[in-house]
Amino acid sequence: MNYTVNQEKMGQAAKALHERKIDLWLILTSEGSDPCLPLVTGVKTVGPGAFLIAANGARYAVCSSIDAQDIEESGLFQEVIKYSGGLEEALASLVQRLAPSRIALNYSKEEHLCDGLTLGCYRWLMQTLKDYTGEFLSSASFLTELRSIKTPEELRRIRQAIAVTLEIYEAVFQRLQVGMTEKQAGELFLTEMKERGVVNGLDRTLSMPMVLKENIAHRQPSDRVIEPGDLVIFDYSIEYEGYVSDIARTVYFLKEDEEDAPEDARFAFQAAYDAISAAQAALKPGAIGHEVDAVARQFLLERGMPEISHATGHQIGRETHDGGTLLGPRWDRYGQAPYGRIGENMVFTLEPTILPGKPPYILLEENLVVTAEGSEYLSERQKSLVLIRS
Incomplete structure (x- = not known):
């Protein structure tokens, strides 16, 4: 031990x-x-x-x-x-x-x-x-x-959890196909997890990630069939030596005559991507949780996106929601967590989600560590929609 x-x-x-x-x-x-x-x-x-x-x-x-x-x-x-x-x-x-x-x-x-x-x-x-x-x-x-201030060994384990998560994502994206159900897409993750000897960081079992063609919520994959023209969100965590990742990706399944996702989907993706960039610039020692949330929230509103319905980000470590300072709005349901001060070596997600409304739904979730001067990405960013051909 x-x-x-x-x-x-x-x-x-x-x-x-x-x-x-x-x-x-x-x-x-x-x-x-x-x-x-x-x-x-x-x-x-x-x-x-x-x-x-x-x-x-x-x-x-x-x-x-x-x-x-x-x-x-x-x-x-x-x-x-x-x-x-x-x-x-x-x-x-x-x-x-x-x-x-x-x-x-x-x-x-x-x-x-x-x-x-x-x-x-x-x-x-x-x-x-x-x-x-x-x-x-x-x-x-x-x-x-x-819980919040991570030690060198904790950071090493979190980095490794993130690396394995991204490796599994890459392998799964090579095998995704139109016509799969959400469950069948989720089973691809199980295969990759078994090969690497890891489990889901959310429940510490060999279980599927969230695969969401519609009804965007914290739920298990369903029997809904993925069709051409669908956006599908994957929200996924793995555990490595007691520490977890928490990374989400959005995938577009091309129609037969398409070479790229529709303009509105690309616009919404870019808005979410840029909102993360803006929040990352604000994520630094001494900042208050709700201040970082406000940056991403206002950014999306100014681009005509629906208001984020939850916090922009949360801490990860031993748990996918590790408590402490929350990058969230000053809503009663979050108590005092958004008023917490950000410190060096805290690890956060950034996930300013665009939920169904006028634009398409988009969820990008990255993991970052707070440094002495600001923050840096631990996960390699998703820079564009993942495209799967029919």
């Missing part, structure tokens, strides 16, 4: 705790219940357990004796405390020994990926630490940052 990412993340966590004057981060878990565990520790417990990271960099695990071996062999913790009876006494004793003034716990109103402490576990913890006189506070601010 490779714990490089977890070593990096625990180091990030200790630094974040120190900067915020938080003494201790306590992650309570059973059966891997907290969604932060794959990112932070890389190990989990079957029985009740706790992982603790201190601002001085010290790391502790409290677990049953049957859970201890993997945790000890990971080499991630300076001290692994094994209990034989119950977790309560061992955890309370450790917290008393460390004597922290402030303890961060995984609860959040806004960010589900930071809300790993269930109500029952919270009540149990309050009873277990009833003699603790310090302060409890949410870990959401630094855990969101931990």
